Amino acid sequence: MARGFDVRRQTGFNTIAICCFILLYAPIILIVVYSFNKGNSIAIWEGFSWRWYISAWDNEKVQAATIRSVVIAFWASMLSTFAAVLAALATTRTKPWRGQSFIFAMINQPLMVPEIVTAVSLLIVFASIKVATGYTGLGYLVIAHTAFCIPFAYMPIRARLQGMDLTLEQAASDLYATPWQTFRRVTLPQLTPGILAGAMLAFVISLDDVVITEFVKSAGQDTLPTYMLGQLRRVVTPEINAISTVLLAFSVLLVTGFFLLSRTRKQ
């Protein structure tokens, strides 16, 4: 249908599109620009310098929060990816079973339940566990992050599995490979880009979480985003801009990697 409805031809489409882009990107560009400000203000430009990057780098609180963020994101992405692989296999590589679509919905639950609700319920559950066990380490944050990262890790893996030619696995089985060998030698190698993509996405999602972290963390367990939030309530200097810019660059890098990997076709 060559003459079908084309939204691009409607009057005002371009104007609205341009407005949206400005709204989306202008603040980000401002943040990046002022991260290089020489002065103390995040609104008045006084010349270029690396001052705030150096200051952030030397800030021990920032260092600690960064390491904590990365540790949590690393474990959360590993664990959630592992769970996501199992979940994806169970929802694509088995005969249809009772309750399959229910489980599918449950896996994606974190996408639907308001984050604040999850945060509050986790807070309550973990609080009682803390009382019972006395454990107050990073484990709670890792578990919480793992839970909400699973759907993000699950989606690219499932997409990859669904796109895979089932006859390849049948061919392996035809050639005397046991189910485990088939998985190891044929399914897994084909799945690797999906797994990497899922892990990267989970990492980014964990890295910039604020709401759940804010509720679950114990005293002194600031991650980079919650540290920044705390700073904003006090004196705001372009140091925040510098941290944001680095975080932004890192996320863009990972998300780009994610898209490149998701696009990889089977040869």
Add this chain to the structure above:
Amino acid sequence: MIEIANVTKVFGQGEAAFRALDGVSVTIDENEFFTLLGPSGCGKTTLLRTIAGFVDPTSGSVKLDGQSLLESPPYKRPVNTVFQSYALFPHMTVAQNIGFGLEMQGKPKSEVQETVAEMLELVRMTPMADRQTGQISGGQQQRVALARALAPRPKVLLLDEPLSALDFKLRKEMQLELKRLQSETGITFIFVTHDQEEALTMSDRIAVMSEGAIRQIGGPRDIYDHPAERFVADFIGDTNFLEVELLRTEGEEGRIRLASGAETTARALSGGVSAGTVTLAVRPEHADLADPAEALLPGTLAEVVYFGTDTHYHVDLEDGTRFVVRQQNTPAQVQRRAAGDRVGVTFAPGVGQVLRD
């Protein structure tokens, strides 16, 4: 060697139930090139997948050398498949693909290497051993798929329309190649195709299938010259169908009276036909044009179609049926006929086939 008895496969349940295989029984011998021939959707792939272990039949038995296969998963059956899509592992080289089965069988490395080299030689792919499967042509992928399935020396090789993705010339080449491989290895081949010519040229025996059932089993000549029923006659080659009167049968010979009143004999399989009105099948190349006065069936020439190697004469018979006569073109041919001429159709006694209905 392979005994398939009364195999039925029903997909789905209740209203949506579909009978893909309906009481299929066939025995395939050692070292045989056996072909399953039939139109798309008749259940060929389902039967093959039942033997390979990817389909559980609803009822019936599948035995190899007297032992039931149905309890074994695919990876325990001494049967290998050449998939229609080849299904080569994209993350492995040609040699790794071929060695996969042997490796999974736990053969020592040296033996794997030796057999892979042998297989590469057999399918003439030695120079391509280290290529990625994405870097070779369709015909070469086909050979690799074959070598991969042959390498573990299965008792039976299943081939699901392995040549359908190839272009005409390559297909002809691979047909000969497959025949050669089958006789060199001595492995039983069960070959699936919907191409009747391919089936006729390659097979020791053919099973013609339709709607989930085997209609006729026989050698290529047998199937072509003596189709047992209308479906087989229609599906394989071109056929003229005539309504005739079967007067009586003696052994496999039947006395028939044609619509024109002329009488002749035709082959009638003893089972399934009884005197009365029956259908007679006559191949176009088994009939001839003749003087209307001396012919079995007089009529009018409606169309002459020239094909290079031969000419098709479309004759309208007196009772209104259209009959096609095929004649080979020879340089000496002088007799020129044109549409509108009064002609007659004749065929020798015994060439017609009375069909079972």
